[in-house]
Amino acid sequence: NIRKYKDINCLIINETELRHEMRQREGDVQKMAAILKGLINANYITVTQGKSGAFLLNDNKLPLVCPGFATQVVDKVGSGDALLALLSVCLYSNFDENLSLFIASLAAAQSVESIGNSSPVSKVALLKTISHSLK
Template sequence: SNHVAGFAKNATIVSGLGREKENEEFIRSNLAENIFPEFYYFIDAPTVVKQRFVDSDLNKLFEVYLCKENSKLENSGKEVCSWLDKNVGDFDVVIVSDFGNGFITPEMIEPICKRSRYLAVNTQINSGNRGYHAITRYPRADFVSLNEPEARLATHNRHDPIEYVARNLAARLNARHFAVTMGTKGVVLLDNVEGKTYIVPALSTKVLDRVGAGDAFLSFSAMCLGKGIASEAAAFVGSAAAALDVQIVCNKEPICSGNLLKYLGT
């Protein structure tokens, strides 16, 4: 949300938290001033915390998730659904980063998909949800951004060319735009309105930490596409944002407009 807030007049984040005060204070203190949080609370689960253990070169040794499976929201999430049904259509762009940690339910997905003006979605695979979490839980999206393993998992297709896999998923979700990020191989963006495919190479020359690069690409590409910017330009801007993000350790700071504009101008 801090990425978006740097380029939008205002932004709203909707998420679920545990009841421990220190985590909520930390989260709120690190949100940009123009972000309006809508937090809802789990009855029996903590705020999800991901801890990475790295060596002196920042190479990941292992990671630990502090969470609880099958966590339940207060009022069974009805307040969230009601808020989404009433408000989600007021936003120019809705960006869903679905980490598969139990907050987003099928009941929430319904108003998100039904009422969003422009809906961008990523369903992340991680060690806590591998094999059980895929983009196919969403009936539609205007823009989908996945990495290659996420796309192949959703189609159970290991060997076909990734563009073929992406086209099948885009058709299933009726997506106007579909991106597959491939790390050092760059990104493929399908424009299903124009019937064109755009390939952007990896733009990063210095990599400190890959965590968050996909989120940066999703955020900036979605903002561009949602406002009608050409697909080729949107893919380039998203890739530039990702290239900047891999130079930032552990999402310590968001991509700011000055750095992005300077990067795009070089």
């Protein structure tokens, strides 16, 4: 039960977990996330949606949306951990929230392209992808 945790900085949850927590199989995911964000008093809530990408809710009214970047999904286990690691560091370092979600989503995409934890997120590959994406 996620609702027992209060006053957290950033919650990262996938859409299936969110729907289970809110006990709603259907309905607007962004509205569910906003309700949960209020219930637990989180600064940020990020919902991952597989190949559809992810969105981040902050204190603004509109969510920040980032598409999925994975081109070849081998194993999705650990992709949320990769997203958590990069997103939390970026937000803590006061990076722009859109940029933070973008970098974290690229790391998650890199993570799903190998089996399990066989290859960690590569800083060089991540920087190269960011560089190519911004050209």
